[in-house]
Amino acid sequence: MINLNRFDLVTLRLFVAALDAGSLTAGADRFGISLAAASKRIADLEQHCGVPLLQRRQRGVSATAEGQTVHRLAIEVIARLEQLAQSIDDFRAGAAGHLRLCANPSAFGGFLPAVLARYAERYPKVRIDLDDTLSEDGVRAVQKGTAELAVIGDNVPCDGLETLPCNVDELVLLVPMTHPLATAGAGAGAGTVAMEHALGHDQIALARSASLTRKVIAAAEAAGLTLRIRVQVRSFDSMCRMVACGLGIAVLPSSAAQLYAQALGLVTLRLTGAEVERRLLLAMRRRSALSAPALALVQMIEAEVGAADGSD
Structure with missing residues (x-):
């Protein structure tokens, strides 16, 4: 059984910092110690674990398979x-x-x-x-x-x-009042539009890795479409402001859409023809x-x- 008292918090933090930066020098700089002192600490940690934790290369360091496990657990500690x-x-x-x-x-x-x-x-x-x-x-x-x-x-x-x-919410479409999809509806906020038709227009979206964007991309693929993302932003506020400026339309949860629709003079339309529950x-x-x-x-x-x- 490994002696737990041999684990040193500074060394663990140095190990994590070096791997995150891909450089032992960068890790040493972060803690204000020399490269030689940092190398000694990591060597002592490897000796204590009984396995190599770092792969040392000319351009930096990376984790061995064992080092990846130690890195993950050290972050948790x-x-x-x-x-x-x-x-x-x-x-x-x-x-x-x-x-x-x-x-x-x-x-x-x-x-x-x-x-x-x-x-x-x-x-x-x-x-x-x-x-x-x-x-x-x-x-x-x-x-x-x-x-x-x-x-x-x-x-x-x-x-x-x-x-x-x-929480459960419904996805809706947010468009400018003058947009063709809005004028084709039954009045501001009262119309509906098929998801397939909505996704044929330029979209304002969060990052592609966002769960909402992935859901919309999946809906487009199910309809045989490629989602036309014109602008990617980081928040619903930015999405709605882009819509208000006429740069595209957006699919977002009803609760968020209602907050911005009145303030920015936008129209919310219900979506049909796809799974809209969020x-x-x-x-x-x-x-x-x-x-x-x-x-x-x-x-x-x-x-x-x-x-x-x-x-x-």
Whole structure:
């Protein structure tokens, strides 16, 4: 059995930094130590593990198969220790806990702000750290331990994570009032359009890796079309502003579309001929390992989803 006392936090952080940068020199610079001292620390770590962890090349370093495993686990250890330090600071400041949550644009533009407002009212001493990320980045944050929870699209791979439904919305089309699809409808906001017809026009979209964009791309492929993305942006706000300027049209959740339609003078159209339901999931590593603040949010969302289902 390896002696756990032989693992050194500085060396683990140096190892992670060197691999992330692809350079032992860059890792040494980050910690303000010489290259020789950094090399000695990594050599000691490899000796302690009994296997090579780095492949050293003229232009940098990369991980061996064993090094990849150590890198992944070291990130988790470091993240947990950072959470420990933050929690202690929170306790000293009078906070009752720390909630670390990632959420995708659909959550930010839809149900999440109101949920967190109710959560903050119920647990005023819990500090909330909320990151606006794409679903895939949220999954990675939970897997690495830098976030306990992430709101993601239901079409995103999340191997090894537990999930539960947290929101359902409908995808709609957002267009300028003067757009042909709007004028062909039954009045502002009251018309419908076939998904196939909508996707034949220039689109404003999030990044291609975003779960919403992937869903729209899948709908286009099912209709035998290639999605014509004219502009890619990072938020619903930017999407809607591009639509308002006439650069294209956008498919997005109804809750977000309604927020911007009135303010920007846009029209929302219902989509037909494709799956338009948009489901969001709350992802976590293990429910049994959640902190009390994270578990409280999970239980709140479960209760609200259950109440909504009961009212249907």
